[in-house]
């Protein structure tokens with residue numbers, strides 16, 4: 001299985017003024033990721049990690065910058081290019097999952113497959129639910145699922161469109177330690193199977209070491225360190 005259209009190298013440069021708890025500062029980041037690479041973004045609270053993901057996703061505009069994936073320009077402030085979120089080939093998972101509470105697990109996944117022909121949707125959703133070990137729970141609404149089950153559902157929903165780029169913002173931090181450890185393995189296997197380039201914000205260095213190919217450390221809006229996850233990063 002591979003990422004969808006537009007897969008390739010991700011290149012980001014973003015400069016934007018932010019208001020931190022200790023006054024104004026600038027987010028000023030350059031970052032690239034190879035096709036299929038898993039990049040962890042670490043750093044203290046308020047460093048600009050979520051803002052960076054929001055810029056890449058198209059949920060925020062940088063004052064200056066460019067976001068390019070596989071040669072497709074998603075944002076280029078110098079040329080007034082800004083693709084809206086829905087036109088970027090991305091999937092994202094946040095800490096709070098953002099599942100639709102009134103839809104069953106199956107409907108949550110089918111919703112993400114809305115662009116597929118109706119006849120294929122059910123089968124595709126079943127295959128994804130099977131992959132996440134949720135087939136028996138397909139008719140349950142999110143409120144009846146455990147934290148780990150909800151997290152798996154959020155992951156397959158994000159991957160259903162075969163995004164070229166997957167963004168995870170502390171996706172496992174709401175889970176209890178045991179479930180979190182299990183989910184790290186599930187996350188790794190699913191991301192590998194789909195081959196999506198991945199940006200993940202995480203505070204947990206053990207998690208980062210297990211999942212990431214590379215760690216980018218952000219502090220006060222700047223990249224302080226960019227290293228192999230098992231190489232130079234010291235938390």
Ligand SMILES: Nc1ncnc2c1ncn2[C@@H]1O[C@H](COP(=O)(O)OP(=O)(O)OP(=O)(O)O)[C@@H](O)[C@H]1O
Pocket residue numbers: 017018019020021043044045046047048049050051052
């Ligand atoms: N649109 C904005 N305009 C000005 N300042 C902003 C804007 N969005 C966020 N900020 C500020 O920029 C700083 C960085 O926020 P951000 O959420 O990116 O940090 P973070 O590294 O993800 O932190 P955490 O680990 O706590 O989630 C914060 O102090 C925040 O208040």
